[in-house]
Amino acid sequence: MREQISTSSRKLDHLRICREHRVEAGFSGFSDVRLVHAALPECSLSEIDTGVRFLGHRFASPLFIAAMTGGHRDAIPINRNLALAAERFGIGMGVGSQRAALEDPELENSFAVAREAAPRAFLCANLGVVQLRDHGIEWAERAVEMIDAQAICIHANFLQEAIMPEGDHDARGCLEALTTLCREFTVPVILKETGAGVSGEVAGRIWAAGVSAIDIGGLGGTSWARVEAIRSPAGPSARLGERFSDWGIPTVVSLREMAGTGPVIATGGVRSGLDVAKGLALGADLCGMALPLLAPAMESEEAVENAIDGYTKELAVAMFLSGARTVKSMKKVRTWITGTTRQMIERIQEKPYGS
Numbered sequence: 001m002r003e004q005i006s007t008s009s010r011k012l013d014h015l016r017i018c019r020e021h022r023v024e025a026g027f028s029g030f031s032d033v034r035l036v037h038a039a040l041p042e043c044s045l046s047e048i049d050t051g052v053r054f055l056g057h058r059f060a061s062p063l064f065i066a067a068m069t070g071g072h073r074d075a076i077p078i079n080r081n082l083a084l085a086a087e088r089f090g091i092g093m094g095v096g097s098q099r100a101a102l103e104d105p106e107l108e109n110s111f112a113v114a115r116e117a118a119p120r121a122f123l124c125a126n127l128g129v130v131q132l133r134d135h136g137i138e139w140a141e142r143a144v145e146m147i148d149a150q151a152i153c154i155h156a157n158f159l160q161e162a163i164m165p166e167g168d169h170d171a172r173g174c175l176e177a178l179t180t181l182c183r184e185f186t187v188p189v190i191l192k193e194t195g196a197g198v199s200g201e202v203a204g205r206i207w208a209a210g211v212s213a214i215d216i217g218g219l220g221g222t223s224w225a226r227v228e229a230i231r232s233p234a235g236p237s238a239r240l241g242e243r244f245s246d247w248g249i250p251t252v253v254s255l256r257e258m259a260g261t262g263p264v265i266a267t268g269g270v271r272s273g274l275d276v277a278k279g280l281a282l283g284a285d286l287c288g289m290a291l292p293l294l295a296p297a298m299e300s301e302e303a304v305e306n307a308i309d310g311y312t313k314e315l316a317v318a319m320f321l322s323g324a325r326t327v328k329s330m331k332k333v334r335t336w337i338t339g340t341t342r343q344m345i346e347r348i349q350e351k352p353y354g355s
């Protein structure tokens with residue numbers, strides 16, 4: 001019971017901290033990327049088609065609402081506002097970790113509200129890889145059923161766990177649990193990092209486990225090390241969390257490490273429709289945003305819709321100016337990559353993984 005209360009109240013702390021503090025750290029690499037301008041786009045801005053197919057589903061836009069919340073009654077309006085926007089814009093959405101509701105079914109409505117508000121949208125269930133290992137497929141099944149999900153994100157957050165004194169510090173057996181899930185589950189499984197990125201080597205093992213997609217959740221957006229440092233300023237997490245606040249693989253570098261290896265969602269520091277266009281050109285299929293949608297979701301349905309409408313327009317302008325009428329052609333647009341991001345990518349090429 002103690003753990004049930006702590007999972008739910010920790011989630012509420014996270015919302016408050018992400019809303020009130022500067023929780024971003026490191027760099028995503030997007031500012032080092034430039035799209036090649038098309039002086040003669042030869043298409044009309046009004047006919048830009050942002051539609052995309054992913055895991056057999058059709059999305060009106062590659063912008064994805066990344067997993068954030070649930071597991072507390074204060075999360076109900078947040079998930080409702082996000083889901084209403086997902087339904088209206090025809091985009092996908094992930095709910096936050098469903099652990100709290102799996103421990104205490106009374107909290108299920110804070111997740112189920114998403115399906116009520118978005119009867120047709122692509123919704124992604126969410127479970128930690130450690131909970132998967134410890135509780136098996138039954139928890140994954142219940143998580144999917146709770147929101148009638150089209151896919152499940154299994155999240156890895158070992159940076160955050162390592163910072164928290166009460167975190168799960170034993171990562172053994174997770175890959176095996178993932179492999180078993182992928183083998184025995186009919187719903188697509190997405191392995192999702194939460195802000196520290198996925199390297200080419202690790203991606204190889206994740207694909208071999210049989211996942212349908214990877215959400216790279218790279219460095220440069222919300223830093224869970226920093227969130228934990230802020231959550232317990234007087235505790236041991238404070239110093240450790242700050243020390244590791246920019247630990248990880250920048251989203252753009254992670255994207256380049258695995259471009260072309262399978263369906264990829266780029267999340268972590270995506271801050272505009274222009275970043276979404278850059279993500280597509282670098283090989284992403286969808287681009288996820290969490291933190292930028294939190295404040296609007298805590299405000300109102302209209303605030304979320306305004307935010308997403310703005311990002312969608314930015315994406316359309318970026319596609320138009322790149323001469324890409326469709327997402328398929330946006331993926332072929334050339335990019336220039338400069339600065340530290342370029343240096344990191346060149347280092348990968350000097351020493352390809354497996355060498």
Ligand SMILES: Cc1cc2nc3c(=O)[nH]c(=O)nc-3n(C[C@H](O)[C@H](O)[C@H](O)COP(=O)(O)O)c2cc1C
Pocket residue numbers: 014015018066067068069095096097126153155192193194195217220221222267268269270288289290291292294
């Ligand atoms: C308030 C908040 C809560 C989050 N909770 C979860 C979660 O429960 N499960 C999960 O997989 N990711 C969670 N995330 C991580 C995001 O889905 C995303 O991977 C990460 O924040 C990087 O994206 P961003 O830079 O756009 O915030 C959360 C993010 C935020 C901001």
